Amino acid sequence: MTPAFLAAALTLLTCTLALPPPAAALHRLQTHTGKRPNLTRSPLRIRLTRAVLLAPPTALATAILGPQALVSIFAITAVLILIANQRAQHQHQKSTAARRTNIIEALDVLAADLSAGRPPIAALEGAASISPDLEVAHAAAKLGADVPTALIRASTKPGATSLRALAAAWRVTEESGAAFAALTERLANSLRADEAIHRQTESSLAGARSTARILAILPAFGIALGYALGAHPLTFLTATPPGWLCLAAGLALTTAGLHWTTRLSRPEAPHV
Template identity: 45%
Template sequence: MAGRVGHEVWVLVVGAVVALAGRSPLPLLLGAAAMPVTRRALRARAQRAARDRRADEVIALCGALVGEMRAGRHPGEALSEVARAPDGGLGAARTTVLAAARFGGDVPGELTAAAREPGAEGLVGLAVCWRVAVDQGAGLAAGLERLEAALRAERDQRAELRAQLAGARATAVMLAGLPVVGLLLGAALGAEPLRVLLHTGPGLVCLAVGGALEVTGLWWASRIVRGAEVG
């Protein structure tokens, strides 16, 4: 949490530096207004990373269960063994799932409930395999092997898509930074761009229109990338 707050403060610091350089409070106010947006973006990135970690833990759980059952353990014993650690893939539902496995409870039901957490959707497949194995006597290890392979393939496909979209993100960031480069070049040539933008009527109009176009462009590019990831 401290790291995310630090990044948010940097937005305000940049606004303060520009405000001092341009002798206007407007950049500081814009920096303060940008802090909530930055906070939401950082929170979304942290949630996405946590969701990916949880998905990896579920895949590892399936693989470990297969190994334990191939070694001759009962499914309940295997689940209790591999999911004992806090990062065993069950998350906050670890206690209830392990209790159900140990005392003959509704393990598939508890796994389905645990799958409602972000990134744990693969536990639905584990619950289905478990229920089929109990009700119909099918081999749980074989089903979990197929489930693990499917989850790994889905994860790899998602990672490949993100790698392909990284170029689009980099292009959007580069284009968003071009106005800053223009301001630096103008300052180097002695044109005083900050004075023009912050202390003249036409400059304020250009700043407002350019800022609106900049925000709209970033929002639109982000929406396209998110749509490609979801789709």
């Protein structure tokens, strides 16, 4: 087994395992464009297909650049992808929390307007000015469409699951004539209590997440310490077959550790 072949195999395997499968948004886009996605394909089959497609360009790049340059490019790309993934998860958590807060504020406005005697359509307009997730429901109410269905569709966004409870309250009001203002006020109070618990949980998990990030960057200090002692760790990692194995194993373990810590420290969204 030549060094070039081993470098190509390691690069191909890591790229195949690191890149995520197509997201659900891509399936919806293909559906709208007239292409029916094959939802029966398993993630393993998708990754095997990707490996077959990546094999020729990986072999060509290894032949042109050489194994050391290709492994170096691969390592830098893997680290950048890992950093971008962590930042994307952080931004996703922030946007989800902001959406939950906006919906609670919108429900407060909706309950206040309903208690003041405004009709539900006019009250929804004021609530939609606070939370954009209620704009579709307001448009459905103005057109005489099914408002609960519009709310349920809007609840599929991260952080908007509480709109399912609002849809249920709207439907109960239509069918039984219950006071929609009282139901909305109770729903807002319940969501506010759940959000307080959610924030306490997030604060308690912040230390574990910070520790995981610190542990993930410790290998960089190890490399710097190696150079301080007169060694050449990067040359070993990028120019020798044992170094390639160590580099691939280190990146894989770091990625798995961060993913595992994120899964363990992810609090459950509040349910109503």
